Amino acid sequence: MKWALHSNIFIPDKMWVRYLGFVILFGLPGALHAQSATQPCGAPGFDGGFFFPKQETYSHEIEITYACDSGRKPAVKGWWATSTCQNGVWSPEPQCIGKCFNIFILCLLYKTLSKWPSFPVPSILACGEPPQIPHAVIVGQRYQEVFAADSSVKYECEDGYSVEGAESKKTIFCISGNWTEGPTCSKGTRPGSGGVRNCGTFPTVANGEVVESNESFLKYSCKVFYKLVGPETVLCYGNGTWSNIPICRDAYCAVNTDEHPLLVSVGKVFIKEGEEKEFDCVHQDEWWFNSYSVGKCTTEGLRFLQCCVWCTKIHIHCCASL
Numbered sequence: 001m002k003w004a005l006h007s008n009i010f011i012p013d014k015m016w017v018r019y020l021g022f023v024i025l026f027g028l029p030g031a032l033h034a035q036s037a038t039q040p041c042g043a044p045g046f047d048g049g050f051f052f053p054k055q056e057t058y059s060h061e062i063e064i065t066y067a068c069d070s071g072r073k074p075a076v077k078g079w080w081a082t083s084t085c086q087n088g089v090w091s092p093e094p095q096c097i098g099k100c101f102n103i104f105i106l107c108l109l110y111k112t113l114s115k116w117p118s119f120p121v122p123s124i125l126a127c128g129e130p131p132q133i134p135h136a137v138i139v140g141q142r143y144q145e146v147f148a149a150d151s152s153v154k155y156e157c158e159d160g161y162s163v164e165g166a167e168s169k170k171t172i173f174c175i176s177g178n179w180t181e182g183p184t185c186s187k188g189t190r191p192g193s194g195g196v197r198n199c200g201t202f203p204t205v206a207n208g209e210v211v212e213s214n215e216s217f218l219k220y221s222c223k224v225f226y227k228l229v230g231p232e233t234v235l236c237y238g239n240g241t242w243s244n245i246p247i248c249r250d251a252y253c254a255v256n257t258d259e260h261p262l263l264v265s266v267g268k269v270f271i272k273e274g275e276e277k278e279f280d281c282v283h284q285d286e287w288w289f290n291s292y293s294v295g296k297c298t299t300e301g302l303r304f305l306q307c308c309v310w311c312t313k314i315h316i317h318c319c320a321s322l
Contacts, residue, residue: 039088048072048096050158051083052137058085067137068096078143079132125149127174135161135185147174157185164231164244186243199236207248220246225270227251253297262307263293271297281307 038060044051051066058064067080074081075095083090127147130138135158147153151174157163162185163170169183196202196218202210203218207226212219217233230246237243251273257263264280271277276296283290294305 041085041088041090044083044090044094046094046096049074049094050135050137051094052139052156054159060085060087064090064094065137065139065141066094067132070134072096072098076143078129078145080138080143082142125177127151127177127179130172130179131182133182133185135187136183149174149176155183155185157183161185161187162235162237162243196236198238199240199242203234203242203245205246205248208246222248222251225250225252225272227273253295253302255295255302269295271295271302273297273299279304 040060041058041062043054043056043058044064044066046066049066049068049072051064053064061084063082063084065080065082066074068074073079073096075097076092081092081094083092083094085091126149129143129145130147130153133155136155137158138153139156141153152171154171155163156170163183164186169181172180172182196213196215202213205220205222208220208222208228210218211221217235219233220228222228226248227250228246229249231244232246234245235243253271253273254268255271256268257265257279258267262282264282266279269277269279274297276294279293279295281291281293291307293307296303296305
């Protein structure tokens with residue numbers, strides 16, 4: 001048996017091989033674990049902006065989106081940006097800068113290149129960047145300048161703000177080169193967990209009524225001849241207050257046929273906004289046939305066509321003004 005000196009200890013050669021294998025077997029997994037372990041990230045701290053989702057810690061490779069307060073923008077291109085947790089560090093680091101900073105850089109480029117940069121012209125069916133909405137950020141979508149037709153993006157409100165109306169209003173769509181109307185984020189707490197009963201008596205809407213009620217919201221509808229203005233749904237906040245209440249405005253025209261001598265009297269008639277109705281005209285002696293007028297209700301009021309016949313005893317065509 002041969003002996004070898006290892007760290008001032010004499011170990012037989014064969015025993016040394018076993019000792020080395022023992023070290024590799026039990027030491028290597030620890031080293032590999034140390035190399036593969038990833039660190040979570042804490043909530044990013046930066047001035048002049050807000051981010052989503054908001055939580056205390058984020059796992060490795062989790063992505064957040066952020067936007068900046070009025071008068072500021074992300075240090076990268078676009079009005080919203082993303083950042084990813086990479087082993088305990090946010091990359092790229094969320095940062096909001098003054099908008100004037102970019103103008104200064106653009107002026108330097110202009111002086112250097114002696115011309116403004118050119119930009120590709122997108123398809124007329126495509127949309128540019130989605131509109132920036134106060135106290136809101138786009139989630140699940142990295143910034144880009146052009147969006148294909150039928151694209152959609154979703155907004156989330158800054159902490160302490162909530163969307164007015166239905167949750168479906170958070171999403172907008174690119175249709176024929178234009179974005180649909182986006183949400184409005186209003187200051188207030190999120191809906192309370194206790195439901196609409198926390199706010200007490202349901203709000204009264206003149207000429208309207210509650211058509212749906214659940215734990216999250218009330219849904220209103222207007223009576224015939226009225227049109228809803230404002231949010232269709234009303235939320236109960238955790239502090240016991242209601243979100244904005246809609247109104248039901250007049251959406252009809254009224255005509256008293258007794259006040260129009262050329263119309264056959266039938267009393268008072270109502271016409272819905274956007275609709276029209278035929279009215280019999282009083283027969284004239286020179287007319288061979290009876291005639292009628294058409295009243296159309298618009299947002300500007302009621303408009304009448306003249307009482308006309310195409311064949312009379314004397315003339316080929318005759319009209320009588322109302």
